[in-house]
Amino acid sequence: MKPVPHIAALAPYALADLAPELTSLAQNESLRPPSPKVTEAVQMALAETHLYPDPDWTELRSVIAQVHSISADHILCGAGSMELIGALASSYLGAGDRMLTTEFSYLFFRTATQLSGAEFDLAPEHDLTVNVDALLDSVRPNTKIVFVANPGNPTGTRIETPALRRLRDGLSKDVMLVIDEAYGEFSDALSESTFDLVDQENTAVLRTFSKAYGCAGFRVGWGLFPPPLAAEMRKVLNPNNVSNVSQAATAAAMRDQTYMLETVRKTTEIRDHFITEMRALNLTVPDSFANFAILVFDTAEHAQAADQALRADGIAMRAMGGYGLAHCLRATIGDEQTMQRAAACLKSFMGGAT
Numbered sequence: 001m002k003p004v005p006h007i008a009a010l011a012p013y014a015l016a017d018l019a020p021e022l023t024s025l026a027q028n029e030s031l032r033p034p035s036p037k038v039t040e041a042v043q044m045a046l047a048e049t050h051l052y053p054d055p056d057w058t059e060l061r062s063v064i065a066q067v068h069s070i071s072a073d074h075i076l077c078g079a080g081s082m083e084l085i086g087a088l089a090s091s092y093l094g095a096g097d098r099m100l101t102t103e104f105s106y107l108f109f110r111t112a113t114q115l116s117g118a119e120f121d122l123a124p125e126h127d128l129t130v131n132v133d134a135l136l137d138s139v140r141p142n143t144k145i146v147f148v149a150n151p152g153n154p155t156g157t158r159i160e161t162p163a164l165r166r167l168r169d170g171l172s173k174d175v176m177l178v179i180d181e182a183y184g185e186f187s188d189a190l191s192e193s194t195f196d197l198v199d200q201e202n203t204a205v206l207r208t209f210s211k212a213y214g215c216a217g218f219r220v221g222w223g224l225f226p227p228p229l230a231a232e233m234r235k236v237l238n239p240n241n242v243s244n245v246s247q248a249a250t251a252a253a254m255r256d257q258t259y260m261l262e263t264v265r266k267t268t269e270i271r272d273h274f275i276t277e278m279r280a281l282n283l284t285v286p287d288s289f290a291n292f293a294i295l296v297f298d299t300a301e302h303a304q305a306a307d308q309a310l311r312a313d314g315i316a317m318r319a320m321g322g323y324g325l326a327h328c329l330r331a332t333i334g335d336e337q338t339m340q341r342a343a344a345c346l347k348s349f350m351g352g353a354t
């Protein structure tokens with residue numbers, strides 16, 4: 001049996017290299033479990049698991065809509081935002097079409113494009129930061145979708161709101177712009193909301209419960225879509241894509257904004273302290289607006305040796321070779337104790353005082 005050629009040509013999607021004994025700072029998960037209210041909601045939902053879940057995510061959509069002051073009718077939920085990225089690509093990209101993203105953007109944008117039989121282009125970034133002019137210059141006649149993550153993964157850097165609006169204005173109306181705000185909660189205090197851009201019929205904004213809400217294991221993402229786009233995507237999404245336990249859990253997580261904001265506060269405080277320590281070791285670390293930081297070493301060999309030293313001390317960061325950044329490691333911000341261990345290990349590795 002032969003798979004279709006564009007699937008046969010694909011390498012399996014690369015996840016973090018994690019052994020069970022390692023503490024993971026490799027997957028940008030939250031530094032703490034979700035709100036205790038999530039546990040209560042899960043207990044209640046367990047009594048309903050003989051039934052299929054609500055295919056319209058009614059309660060979850062209504063809570064999201066309330067918190068973000070947007071219309072519930074235009075929200076879709078997915079089994080992680082990965083499912084929504086995949087559905088966007090399979091609804092709007094096919095053989096002969098091109099997707100445009102940036103040099104160091106989230107790799108799944110590319111995978112989803114290739115799964116649809118389309119091809120992608122990468123616009124250069126400057127200092128690990130998205131450059132809107134470079135993106136606009138890279139649009140081709142058959143570019144159908146532009147994907148940007150804001151803040152970016154793996155860079156942690158951010159596109160400021162005026163630049164993002166300039167990107168939308170500079171793209172032709174028949175090019176779809178997808179703004180993936182998986183880490184948006186970590187930079188909401190600095191950014192204007194982009195949900196109003198969705199009124200333009202050719203823009204979608206994605207969010208997830210996997211990061212600031214600490215619900216990665218529930219696999220729930222959501223997005224705001226123009227209605228015609230949402231109608232097409234519904235055809236592609238698994239009709240029972242989010243379990244009733246996951247719907248109840250994430251609705252409870254969204255209701256507890258105080259808890260989520262406290263997670264963001266703790267994370268950014270630990271992150272900024274960690275970045276200061278890393279810069280003191282002469283590593284280059286761009287300012288991060290997410291729950292991770294990218295550490296830039298002088299060579300790929302140096303980054304690889306640092307990764308080995310961390311692993312020997314029981315900590316797994318994310319090697320960045322797959323992103324074309326083999327001289328970097330991406331450090332998810334864990335709890336204070338774990339970050340102190342990571343910092344001490346890197347200090348000793350770099351030959352500084354411990």
Ligand SMILES: Cc1ncc(COP(=O)(O)O)c(C=O)c1O
Pocket residue numbers: 027028079080081082083106149152153180182183207208209210216219220221
């Ligand atoms: C930029 C970005 N988008 C989307 C995702 C996928 O998140 P989810 O867990 O919602 O599928 C990630 C996960 O790391 C991410 O970094």
